[in-house]
Amino acid sequence: MKITIVGGGFGGVKTALELARDTSNQILLISDKPDFQYFPALYGTATGRSHLQSWVPLGTIFADKQNVKIVIDNISKVDPDAKSLTSDTGNVYHYDRLVMALGSVTTYFGIKGLDDFAYGIKSEQEIMRLKHHLYKAIAEDHEVEKQYVIIGGGPTGIELAASMGQFIKRLCSHYGVPHGKVGITLLEAMPRLLPKMSEKTSSKVKQRLEKIGVRVRLNKKVESASADGLIVNGKPLKSHTIIWTSGVANNPFFAANADHFELAKNGKVVVDSQMRTKNGIYVIGDNAATPFSGLAQTALHDALFVAKNMERRQNGKRAKKYKPVLPPVVIPVGENWAAFEWRFLRLYGWVAALIRRVADFVGYHDILPLGQAFSQWRAQTVVEDDYFTPTPPKSK
Numbered sequence: 466m467k468i469t470i471v472g473g474g475f476g477g478v479k480t481a482l483e484l485a486r487d488t489s490n491q492i493l494l495i496s497d498k499p500d501f502q503y504f505p506a507l508y509g510t511a512t513g514r515s516h517l518q519s520w521v522p523l524g525t526i527f528a529d530k531q532n533v534k535i536v537i538d539n540i541s542k543v544d545p546d547a548k549s550l551t552s553d554t555g556n557v558y559h560y561d562r563l564v565m566a567l568g569s570v571t572t573y574f575g576i577k578g579l580d581d582f583a584y585g586i587k588s589e590q591e592i593m594r595l596k597h598h599l600y601k602a603i604a605e606d607h608e609v610e611k612q613y614v615i616i617g618g619g620p621t622g623i624e625l626a627a628s629m630g631q632f633i634k635r636l637c638s639h640y641g642v643p644h645g646k647v648g649i650t651l652l653e654a655m656p657r658l659l660p661k662m663s664e665k666t667s668s669k670v671k672q673r674l675e676k677i678g679v680r681v682r683l684n685k686k687v688e689s690a691s692a693d694g695l696i697v698n699g700k701p702l703k704s705h706t707i708i709w710t711s712g713v714a715n716n717p718f719f720a721a722n723a724d725h726f727e728l729a730k731n732g733k734v735v736v737d738s739q740m741r742t743k744n745g746i747y748v749i750g751d752n753a754a755t756p757f758s759g760l761a762q763t764a765l766h767d768a769l770f771v772a773k774n775m776e777r778r779q780n781g782k783r784a785k786k787y788k789p790v791l792p793p794v795v796i797p798v799g800e801n802w803a804a805f806e807w808r809f810l811r812l813y814g815w816v817a818a819l820i821r822r823v824a825d826f827v828g829y830h831d832i833l834p835l836g837q838a839f840s841q842w843r844a845q846t847v848v849e850d851d852y853f854t855p856t857p858p859k860s861k
């Protein structure tokens with residue numbers, strides 16, 4: 466079977482790995498970046514932990530898979546009648562079967578100035594830009610902000626807020642800049658953190674953040690951003706370090722090709738019980754309008770489902786129906802503390818932190834053989850010294 470997969474993230478890579486087990490399958494994996502990005506570790510890399518934990522070259526993942534060809538290209542169009550894909554540079558790829566897993570993008574909900582003045586942590590470039598900004602202010606200009614502002618009380622904002630203070634203190638100590646208490650402020654527009662999780666978890670996480678010195682401000686709606694700070698609920702808030710972790714939207718590819726896709730209210734693609742569109746294109750992970758879309762574990766679940774169903778059809782068996790599965794969620798909040806929630810089960814503290822460490826190992830092992838997964842996982846504990854040398858990396 467010849468299968469084309471677009472997207473080298475959780476969904477695309479896992480689908481390719483599963484299908485590659487059958488050596489009669491020929492797989493073309495097209496992605497716009499040469500690396501697989503392990504999103505759950507990005508906050509760690511942004512706050513001084515190893516770079517290795519967050520990116521794995523696609524070439525390494527598929528090194529021993531002779532039947533997987535990797536092409537780095539940015540797909541901008543699909544023509545389901547001609548069964549072809551076109552990239553933004555005009556390359557055309559014909560497909561027999563197509564799986565799309567393009568992931569999400571950042572949205573600023575039209576808030577003026579965020580695009581220009583806020584930092585992000587969703588890609589290598591964004592992380593480099595943020596770290597370089599912090600380095601320049603502290604190491605070169607000897608300036609420590611009164612408050613570093615993180616917008617978004619979801620998992621990413623919380624993980625980042627809890628670990629950023631330590632990184633800033635480390636930079637200050639290394640470059641001999643007096644810092645005192647580093648002011649990290651976390652802003653959330655809703656009345657509580659983690660609005661998708663239980664109230665108990667919201668309140669436990671808030672208490673924990675406050676205990677480690679993060680100021681949590683709820684019901685705070687950001688109205689605009691400028692070089693000097695934010696307007697929040699009509700009042701100015703001064704800061705030169707604003708980090709936006711809120712807002713994700715479906716990949717704009719689908720709206721740009723809207724003739725071929727039915728989009729749900731949230732912009733995600735409507736799929737049938739086999740995760741296909743009416744044109745027979747498989748759409749999985751963050752792109753699919755399924756109940757638990759937006760989590761890495763859902764993308765992995767979708768990938769396994771689609772690969773298994775393709776195999777069943779190939780062997781003349783009836784395809785199965787998609788069943789959404791609620792994944793457990795574990796949010797680390799500083800060293801050795803996490804909040805775990807799954808159905809009615811809740812755990813807070815070091816046991817949950819241990820679960821998160823195990824979950825990360827499983828996450829790496831989902832895409833890498835045991836030995837490589839272990840090295841990648843071990844890198845999570847390695848403190849990087851790239852900003853503590855006389856020649857730090859240049860911002861991209």
Ligand SMILES: Cc1cc2nc3c(=O)[nH]c(=O)nc-3n(C[C@H](O)[C@H](O)[C@H](O)COP(=O)(O)OP(=O)(O)OC[C@H]3O[C@@H](n4cnc5c(N)ncnc54)[C@H](O)[C@@H]3O)c2cc1C
Pocket residue numbers: 471472473474475476477495496497498500501502504505506507508538539540541566567568569586587621716718749750751752758759760761762763764
């Ligand atoms: C900071 C952060 C932390 C997160 N932490 C967690 C967590 O702890 N647990 C959890 O379960 N989930 C987490 N998530 C969510 C999780 O990362 C996503 O749900 C998951 O990555 C979705 O997988 P996917 O395959 O749909 O998309 P992705 O993994 O995003 O992969 C999409 C791929 O498509 C490529 N691509 C995009 N457009 C094109 C194009 N036009 N042409 C070619 N290639 C293209 C991209 O480069 C990428 O390789 C986090 C997300 C973020 C942003």
